[in-house]
Amino acid sequence: MADGGREPTNKDLMDCMNALGVRIGAMERKLGVLDNLEVKVMDFDKELKKIWLALDDRVKRTDARVMSLEELVDYADVGAAQMAEKVAMLEKQREELRDDVAYLKSQSMRNNLVFTNIQEDNSTGIETAEITETKLRNHLQEKLKIAKDIADTIRFERVYRSPGQPVSGKIRNIVAKFTFFKDREMVRREWKHLSGTGCQMFEQFPPEVVEKRRKLVPKMKDATKEGKRSWIVYDTLYVDGKPVKQ
Known part of the structure; x- marks a missing residue:
């Protein structure tokens, strides 16, 4: 009803319908914007999923490479340890060979x-x-x-x-x-x-043995000053009949 109990006229109805049309149009435009936004959100979601899959794939490949590198490092550590043992063994063998050669030289000089x-x-x-x-x-x-x-x-x-x-x-x-x-x-x-x-x-004696004997002379003199019997045989110091480690 119109104001004052007056019946609405056709103009009033048209105005009301126009106002409703405007409001409906505005709502449709908003719904259209929402539809576009929904599409964009969906597209964005798809892009995020692609990025996530790519990152996940890269992480897996990186993890695989890290594991491979860790295995290589482990192998390298084992190899280095084995190499160190071999070097130590070769060094020991070399010293033994030097001692053997020095001994053979000494034997040739025995007389x-x-x-x-x-x-x-x-x-x-x-x-x-x-x-x-x-x-x-x-x-x-x-x-x-x-x-x-x-x-x-x-x-x-x-x-x-x-x-x-x-x-x-x-x-x-x-x-x-x-x-x-x-x-x-x-x-x-x-x-x-x-x-x-x-x-x-x-x-x-060979030079190698002479050098060892030279280093033992001060120890022999110290032992003699202490009243102990000391002497050097080949490359070994004896004090009171017992060999002394260098």
Whole structure:
């Protein structure tokens, strides 16, 4: 009904219908926007699913690569450990071989003694082996107090000066290789007679053994100062009859 109880006119009805049409049109436009938005949301959802699937696939592939790398690292660690063990074993074998070679060298020098400060005829640059041997036999008699008949009968495989060119004013050592070890020991036991003569006599060893013996000398002297019996045999120090570890 119209205001004041008046019946609505056709114009009133038309206005009301127009207003409803406007409102319905607005609602349809909003529904259209909502429909477009729904489509966009659905499209966005599809895109998100694609992205998620791609990320999931990439994560799986990355995990697989990481696992593969971890396995490689594990293998590398195992390989490195095995390699370290092999290197350590080879190092040990090398040291053992060095010791064996040094021992074999020492055995080849077993009958050798080295004599120092025996006058050398180097004015001409040449001292024959015969002259060197004669000088050594005289040295055995004069300095080591070995009887002439014994000194003359000692047999040598070889007597020679240390390698190197003779230098005026310098005396090279004499290396004597005895034929019999008992003769070498007989001569070596007379070492005390060289005290105060300026001459020395010592066993010949390879450089490796000489270096080990040199390191043991201070320990031997310390043990002697403590009143202990100490001596060096080959490359081992003995104190009161017991070998001392280096």
